[in-house]
Amino acid sequence: MVLLSFDIEEFDMPFEYGKEISFADQISISRAGTIAILDLLDQHEIKATFFCTVTFAENVPDLIERITTTGHELASHGYYHSNFKPEHLLQSKVRLEELSGQAITGYRMARMMPVDEKEIEKAGYTYNTSINPTYLPGRYNNFNISRTHFKKQNVLQIPASVSPVIRFPLFWLSFHNLPLALYKFLAAWTYKKDQYLNIYFHPWEFTDLDQVERFGFPGYVRKNTGLKMIKRMDSLISWMKSRNYQFGTFQEFIGKLSGSNPI
Template sequence: MVLLSFDIEEFDMPFEYDREISFEDQISISREGTIAILDLLEKYKVKATFFCTVTFAENIPDLIKRITETGHELASHGYYHSDFKPEHLLQSKLKLEELSGKEILGYRMARMMPVDEVEIQKAGYTYNTSINPTYLPGRYNNFNISRTFFTKEKVLQIPASVSPIVRFPLFWLSFHNLPLSIYKFLVSWTYKKDNYLNVYFHPWEFTALNDFKRFGFPKYVSKNTGVDMIERMDNLISWMKEKKYSFGTFQEFIETIKK
């Protein structure tokens, strides 16, 4: 099963590159990208999981409704994207349930940073997908963590997909920078080995990010964004459909591995 997921959040990433961006622009840019994602998913009739911050959810009630009413899963990405306290785990779950009318089962920490599994369990989540089991200088050093799903502190841990053996990450930056043929090869290899694929993206990737003066992003971040990203994702989903890969939400995936 392909677990397509999207971390929908206030677009605060320019702050990491010493740029200012208004809150209104943070919301509008991520809103634009979320609509592009939903349109693509609707085109191919595939379901995905949206990990949403409370801050973003409060500003897009119509899109939260569209996400839930069209069969996608809503999960927690925290209360705020750039501020975390342990109490936000439960607070974000409860608030997203209030806003959506749906039970929130999953959590993904902002920027895939470490989070205490005990606190995840205490907050009532069924699964956590905050682990990228690879090595990236200055970000992740997770070669000691299982490459595939496992249980810890009574919570199902579903790491992001990395390739077998070398653990090459298949996350959003790889998708932007690798030739699509190589990315597809790695996807195929991983899917055959693991029988599932867990890849994640962000709504702002589906908007044009090439304005260095405005955003400050290096080329490896801004490459293949906007229309190019929409076309690449369209190509990827079409290719997966041709290969008869199944798609589903994390909630649906969990039901399959329980059997």
């Protein structure tokens, strides 16, 4: 199963590069990208999981309704994108359930940072997907963690997909920068080995980020964004469908694991 997911959040990434961006722009940019994603998923008639901050959800009630009424899964990405306290785990779950009317069972920490599994369990989540089991200078050093799903503290851990053997990450940055044929090769290798893929992206990738003065992003971040990103994602999904890969939400994936059905 392909677990296609999107971290929908206030677009605060320019702050990491020394740029200012208004809160209104943070919301409007992520809003535009989320609409582009939903349109693409509708076109292909596939379901995905949206990990959402409470801050973003409170500012886009119509999109939260669209996500839930069209059969996608809503999960927690925290209360705020750049501010975390352990109590936010439960608070974000409760608030997102209030806003969506949907049970929130999954969590992904902002920027895939470490999170206390005891606190995840205490907050009542069924699964956590906050691990990128690879090495990325200055960000991750997780070669000692399983590449594939495992249980910890009674919570199912579903790491982001990395290739077998060399653990090359299949996350958003590699999708932007690798030749698409090479990315598809790595995805096919990983899918054949693991029988599923867990790949994640962000709404702002589907907007034009090629404005260095405004956002301050280096070339590897802004490469293939906006319309190019929409076309690449359309190509990836079409290719996966041509290979009869099944798409589903994390909740559906967990249901199949529990029933020991093929994934």
